[in-house]
Amino acid sequence: MRCPLCGSDIDGNTCVTCPECGAAISGSIRLFSAIALVEDAVISFMLLSMILLVLVQIVLRNFYAAGISGGAEMVRHLLLWVAFLGAAIAAREGKHIKIDIAQRILPPRPKNFVEILTGLFTTIVCALLLYASIRFIRADYGLGTTIPFFNLRIWILELVIPLGYGAVTLRYALRSTQAFLKLVKGM
């Protein structure tokens, strides 16, 4: 399995703590790795469906002069899933793009402190985005809008926005807590 905090490969059965970042492997951590599995499976499914849908449309248009109604719209909504799940996984693996000069040049203790600060900042911003996206979904849920593609309810397709921001929020909250514990313990 992978450490849900730093993303490094660890043996979940024998390790009690992650050798890379010192995170404790407990029940909740196992829950996170289950979430990670689901994310990986769903993103693969969404990406491959997106590609397949485009290809099917090409064949239908050129050989049968037909098309799937709302197909193009569906493809663009599948993009939302790929993008937001990708962002959630990037948070899991600590691969979000940042200017990392400070973290490169600082010694361990101040670096840890900086990590808490930026982690906290990111958590707050993401929580606000999560709140905003929940309100956005609620509005569309109330309207009951659908897309022509099999009359899917649009709010279901949009669900990935709060899910994605939620996962990112959670992971940065965890990360800063972990950094905080490390600072307190004086590591």
Place this chain on the structure above:
Amino acid sequence: MVTALIICFIIMTFLGAPMFAVLASFGLLGFHLSGNQSAALIVDIYGRFSENPVLYTIPIFTFAGFILAESKASVRIVNFSQAILGWLPGGLAIVSLAACAFFTTFTGASGVTIIALGGLLYPALMKGKYSDNFSLGLLTTSGSLGLLFFPSLPIIIYGVVAGTSITQLFAAGIIPGIFLLIILSLYSIFIAVRSRTEKHRTSLKEIIVTTVVAKWELFIPIILMVGIFGGYVTLGEIASIMVAYVIIVEVLIHKDIRINQFPAIIRESMVLVGAIFIILGSALALTTYLVDAEIPMKILEVIQAHITSKLAFLIALNVFLLITGSLMEIYGALVVVVPLVVPIAKEYGINPVHLGIIFLTNLEIGYSMPPVGLNLIISCIRFEKPVTKLYRSCLPFIIIMIIALLVITYFPWMSLALIEHFGIR
């Protein structure tokens, strides 16, 4: 209060908070100040993503690029280029440039090129009696070479953010991209002749054999060319055709990739896509606010008080972009800077397509600029060399690329000739 928040956001940026969070914080503040609900920001992000006809090509092209990088296509491409170009003085260096450009085009300068090709080319260059400094500099700076060739992701992102025709940008990048390759090849020949490197003896048989082996990969640029400029299919369709083709070639024909490797390849490539898109979302929402609040026009007023000529503006822009490129990932730099600069450059009468090529060339160089250009960091890890050694070895390459940049900047026809000649829209 607002000033304090803005200062706090800027400090967070340089302490290393993720770019998307910084941009979103500015966006949230902007929406709040103009009296909009925060949900409007999500509406904006959602709208920009779900209505754009080209954005969905990015994950598809990236996936195709990562499959290629994971397969043994690199070996086949290098062997083929070696047979065709290896007999030249500096042949192996030119082979490296060409192969790196090919891979960067498909993987979007994410560092994959240096990781995939570095291990193959560095020992070969050392064996060919190229100096250590030259080899390191060559491979480090080549990690972003090829950004100007279609269907590179930074071009698509630029087109989306600047609202410029992507087909035009694809055509515009061809001549400047080849120009960069040629000028770096000439330098390689000069070095090779001076330091008497070994030449590769090529034979007709070798050319035929390597071409046959690499033939499926060699078709990819042709398929793309016909697809993009032929006008029969959309960009999204050509992306899906390409990924299907790459899967058939690498999984069924060459059997380099097994199906059970797919989840890992998808995860790795989609992490890059997710990291780009969440920034893009924040940046597009922020742009909505900036344009509403007429911020670019306010910046323009300040700049126009100091800079009056188009030439002086372009010089200032180049200096600014080189610094930006060395500090930020290309995608961060594109989405943050493009919306601010495009309207300003328009006032100075700069063609938006030409501006795009200037932008991308700058960022390409910025990747290898000290102190923290991304290529330097990746090379530092890949080749296990101190970063200061890399600064020194990249210097001649950076100087040459800056000269090329000046040429590209001051001769707009290099970017625009193909568009005008073929009437590409």
